[in-house]
Amino acid sequence: MDHTQHLSHTWNWGYIALSYVIAAFAAYISLELASRMGQDQMGRKRRLLAQGGLLGYGIWAMHFVGMLAFELDALIQYNLFITVASGLAAVAFVTAALFIVNGGRASWGRFLTGGLVAGFGISVMHYAGMMALQTGAPTTYLTLPFLLSVVIAVAAATIALFLFAQVNSERALQLAQGTLLRLKVAAGLVMGAAIVGMHYTGMAAIQFGTVSSTLQTSLFATDTAVLSILILFATFLVLGLALVYILTGSSNRALVGKSGD
Template sequence: MEFLEVGHNPWLVVISLIVALVAGATGLSLTRDLSAKSPSQRRLAIALAAIALGGGIWSMHFVAMLGLKLPILFYYDAAITLASALIAILMVALALVLLHFTTRTKRIIAAAGIIVGAGILAMHYVGMAGMQLCRPIYTVQGVLGSSALAIVLCIIAIGVAYNERSNRTIVIGTLCFGIAVFSVHFLAMAGTNFVALENIREFGPVISNEVMAIGVILSSFVIFGAFLWVGTTYLVPVQTPAPRPDVDVDAPVEKPSALLRLPCERDGGKVFIAAPDVVFLRADGHYTQVYTLSEKYFCVWPITEAVKRLEPIGFLRVHRSYIVNPRMVTRFERTKDKGQCTFGAAELPPVPVSRSNLKAAQDAFG
C-alpha cells in the first residue's frame, strides 16, 4: 500500500488556531452570569454557546483541512460533513446543559470536559470519513494520543472556566479550549496516512474544496461576528443613571427594604416581588422558590445571592435552604435541637430551623 505525501499550508494552520480561540472565547462568554437569568434566557444562551463552540470545532477542522496538501484531487461527502458539525454542536450542548441545569460539582465539571473532548474526537473522525477519492489510514498511537489529549485538555478548560466565573478564567479557559481543538486535530493528522482511491464512495452529494471553502468562510463569519457582539460586553462600562430632573433630591429616601424587588418568574412571565411581601425563600438547586402569603414564584437568585441581598434588610437565614421574613412569622416552636416557623396563611408549609441557626431564631422571635 503506497501512502500519499502530505503537507499543510502554514497560513491556514494559523487561521485554524485563531478560529478555535475565537470560538472558545465566544462560547464561554455567552455562558457568563447565567444564574442571574431566567430559564428561557439560559436555554437561549446555552443554544448559542453550543453553536459557537461546536461550530468553532467544525470550522477549525475544515479550515485546517483546506490547508491539507495532497498530490491528488479529493472531495467531501456533504451529508457526512454536515453530520460531523451536528455531532460537535450536540455534544457541546449536552455538556453545557450539565453545567448549567444540574448542581455543578467536580464530577459534573469533569464529565462535561469528557463530553466536549469526545465531541472534538467524534467530529474529527466523522469529518475525515467524509473524504472522497482518498482514504485516511489511522495509527493506534495517533488515535490514543489525540483521544487522551482531547479529554485532558477539555477537562482543564472546563474546570478553569467554571471553577470561578471571571474574565481571567474565561481567557484561560479559552486558551485551553482553542489549544485542545487545534492540537487534537494536528496530533491526529500526524498519526494519519492517506491512500488514493479510484472511485467515490457516495453517501450524499459530493462537494469540492472550493464549495467547502465557502461553507467554512460563512461559518467563520458567524463565529467572528458573535465574538465581536459578545466582546462589547467587556468594553462598555456600566452606567449609573443620572437623577431625573423632576425628582426632588432633598426628599426623604425610601427604605431599602421597600425598594428591593426580587426578579421572579411565573407562567413564563417576569414579575418583580417587593421584599416586604415575601414570606420566605427556599433553595431550589442553583435558584430559589419565593413564597408570598398567596403565591409561589421561581427566582433566578441562588440562595447565597438571596442571603447577601436580604439579610441586610432584616431577613433571617434559619436553615441551609431557607430564609424567612421575621415580620411574617406568626409562631416559632423549638423541639430539642431543632425548630420550625409557621405563618399566618394556612396553605404555607412550616419552615424548619436547623440546630446551627437555632440561637439566632430564638433571639429574633423570643
Template sequence: MLHTHHFAYGWVTPVIAYIMSFTGSLLGLQCARRARVSERPGGWLVGAAVAIGGTGIWVMHFVAMLGFSIDGASIRYNVPLTLASAVIAVVVVWIGLSLVTRGQRAGRDGWTLLTGGLITGLGVGAMHYAGMFAMRTDATLSYSLGIVALSLVIAVVAATAALWFALHVRGTIASIGAAIIMGIAVCGMHYTGMTAMHAEHLDPAPAPHGADGVQLLLPLMIGVSVVTMMLLINVGLTDNEDYRVTPAPAGGGTDGSTGRLR
C-alpha cells in the same frame, strides 16, 4: 505508502485555524459567563455551544484540512457528512455546558464536570473522525489505533479543561488566557489525530465524488461570519461584569455587611 502533507500551504492554514479556534473559544467563554448568572441560561448556552463547537472546533478542523494533501491523490468531501460533523460538535458542547451549568447550580459541579468532559471530549473526537470519514479520495486510508486513542485522550482532557474554564473564568484578561489555552488544545488534538492517518495507492483508483475544499469554504465562512457577528453584538450589548456590588440599606444588612452581590 503515499506521503501526506499537513501543511501544504505552509503556516497559512494552521495559523488561520488557530485564530478561528481562539475566537470561537473566547466568544463561547463570554457566553458561558452570562449563562452562569442568567435566570434563563438556555440562550447563552446555545450561543456558547455554537461558538465553541461550531467556530472553535469544527471550523478550525475544516480550515486545517484545507492544508492537507496526499501525493498523487485527489481529495473531495461528502457535504452531508461534513455538515453532520458540525452538528455533532455543537450538540456535544451544548450537552457538556448544560451538564456543568446545572451541576454548579445544584452544588454537584465535580461529578458533572468529569461527566461533561468525558461526553464532550469523546463527542469532539467523533466529530473529528466523522469529518475524516467524509473525506473522499482515490487512495486507501488507514489509521494507527494507538495515535487515535491518544487523540481521544487529548480531546477529553481539553474538553474537561474548557468546561472548567466555562464555570470559573471571570474577567476579560482571564477569558483571553483561557481561550489561548483552549485553542492550543483543540489544534493539538486535531493534528495528533491527523498523524494517525496513512494513505496507500489504490489501483484501479476511481475518481472521488463530492465538493472540493474551496466549494465548501466560501459558504462556510459566510455563515460563520454572520453567526460570529450576531454573537459579538449580543455579548457587546450585555453587561461585561458577572457580578456587581450594590449598596446595602443604611446601617448594613442583618449580618452587618455593607453590600451584596447580585
C-alpha cells in the same frame, strides 16, 4: 490500465495559523457567553444553547480549516452529508456537556462527565470529518496517535467546562473588568491550543495507501474550494455577530450602570 501512486501531503502553515485563530476566538466568545449566564432559568438555557452551538461550530470550523492545511497530492472531494453530520455531532455533544455541568451544583464529577461527553463528541466529529475526505485511497489509523487524540479531546473539554464555570463564579464577578478580560483572553488562547492540538494529533494518526488516478464522485460529493469558501464565510459571520452581541451587551450594561448612579 489503472495507475496508482503513493499519496503524499504537505502542510499549509497559513491554514494552520487560521485554524488556531478560529479555535481561540470561538473559545474566548464562549467564555464571554458563560460569564453572562445569569440566574434566570430561561435565560440560562438560551445562553447554554447559544454557547454550545457557537463552540461546537467553532471547533468544527477549526477542524475543517485544519483539513485544508493538510494538502494532499491528489484530487480530493468532501462528502457533504458526512461533513454536515460531523458538525451537528460536535454541536450536539458540546451542548449536552454544558447542560450536564450546569444541571446542578458544580463538582469535578460533573466536569469529568461533561468532559467525557464533549470529548467523545469532538472525537466523533474529527474522525467523521476524516471519513468525509474522499481521495480514492484506502486509509488506516495509527493506534497511539488515535488514542492520544481522544485523551486530549476529553482533557481539553474538561478544562474548558471548568473554565466556563470559573468565569461565572462569585470570585470572578468580584474581579476588575480589565483583569477578568485578560483572564478570559488567556484562557481562550490556552483552550484554542488544546483544541488545535487534538486535531493535529488526530491528523498524525491517518495513513494513506495508494490512490487511483481517477476519483469516483459520489452523490453527496462537493468541490473543496466551494465548500471552503462557504464555511469560512459562515465562520467569520457567526463569530463576528457573536462578538457584536457581546460588545453591545457590555455597552448597554455600562449605560444602565451610569444611569443608576
